Each structure stands twice: as C-alpha cells, then as structure tokens.
Amino acid sequence: MKKKFLFLVLLLTFVLPTFADASNGEDKKNAKLTDFEITNPKEEAAIVPGENIVLTGIGVEKDKIDIEVYSVKRTLPKDKDKEKEAVIKKLNNSYVVNVDALKVFAQEIELKEGENLVVITVTRGDRKYTVNKTVNYNKNMELNKIIRQLEYKDSVN
Structure with a gap:
C-alpha cells in the first residue's frame, strides 16, 4: 500500500506538470499579451489626412516594439482565370521603441x-x-474638408 501511495505521489509530482505545459496549446513564439494595447490608431483600418501619425500604446516596462510600415499596392488579375488580386508590399520605414x-x-x-x-x-x-x-493616407481628404468649410461659410453669409 505504501509503495502504491509513494508511486502515485511521485507520478503527480514529476509527470503531470509536464502534461499541463504540453497541453495548454500556447505558442510561446507568438503568445497573446493581455497587458498590451495599441491606443492610436484604435481601429484595424483607419483613414488619415496627414502623412504622419503618432502610434501610441500601453505595454509593460522593457517591452521592445518593432514597427514596420509597408506601402501596399493591389492589382487585379489580367487573366480572367485568376480570381485573386496581386498584393505587392514594399517596406518604407522601420522603427524600434522600448516601453x-x-x-x-x-x-x-x-x-x-x-x-x-x-x-x-x-x-x-x-x-x-x-x-x-x-492605415490609408488620403491627402485629398484634408483638402475636401477645407472646401466643405469654405462652402459652409459662404452659405451662412
């Protein structure tokens, strides 16, 4: 009886913790951080009128943040057989920030x-x-806003 009890204690102590780590399904190279958030831009996709934006967020001290900005061009297929559009990404800038x-x-x-x-x-x-x-940068967006404001001022007077 004592041998079975001792065997059970050893099994629980040494073997079961390895199964718990193996079965949690967490990918340690791409883990989800619950205490990290991008506060600007908040949306997955945003339209901005200026060529510069300030990317802000909250993290944990000593987090290293790599930011890469790609320009994206989408082209429709020339062949009617191909249904997917071609996406060309070009790296424009990269930044490194520490929290x-x-x-x-x-x-x-x-x-x-x-x-x-x-x-x-x-x-x-x-x-x-x-x-x-x-992030879509539309330089005409700011111009359209100014034109609308001028039209509004003219209609009020």
Whole structure:
C-alpha cells in the first residue's frame, strides 16, 4: 500500500506538470499579451489626412516594439482565370521603441499615399506578439474638408 501511495505521489509530482505545459496549446513564439494595447490608431483600418501619425500604446516596462510600415499596392488579375488580386508590399520605414517605466510608448510614423500596412511586433522575453493595422493616407481628404468649410461659410453669409 505504501509503495502504491509513494508511486502515485511521485507520478503527480514529476509527470503531470509536464502534461499541463504540453497541453495548454500556447505558442510561446507568438503568445497573446493581455497587458498590451495599441491606443492610436484604435481601429484595424483607419483613414488619415496627414502623412504622419503618432502610434501610441500601453505595454509593460522593457517591452521592445518593432514597427514596420509597408506601402501596399493591389492589382487585379489580367487573366480572367485568376480570381485573386496581386498584393505587392514594399517596406518604407522601420522603427524600434522600448516601453519605459510609465508603461506607455509613442512613435511618429511616416506614411506613403494610399494603403499602408503597419506591422507592430512586441517582444517580451522569448514571447512575441504581432498586431497589424491598415492605415490609408488620403491627402485629398484634408483638402475636401477645407472646401466643405469654405462652402459652409459662404452659405451662412
């Protein structure tokens, strides 16, 4: 009886903890960080009138944040047989930011006109987490806003 009890205790002590780590399904290279958030731009896809935006967020002290900005061109297929559009990505800028003791970060990033893919990779120890944001820079958006304001002022007077 004592041998069975001792065997059970040893089994629970040494063998079962290895099964718990193996069965949790967590990918340590691309783990989801619950204490990390991008606060600007908040949406997955945003339209902005300026060529620069400030990317801000909240993290944990000593997080390393790699930001890559790609310009994206989409082309429709020339053959009618091909249904998928071609997507061409070109790396324009890359930035590295470290989260300080205040647990916030900010980085001004430069955009190219049109669609921009912003890839944010957070490295915390041996874990990585990637967030993708699409930001469309439309320089005519600001001009249209000014024209509407002028039209409104003219209609009021």
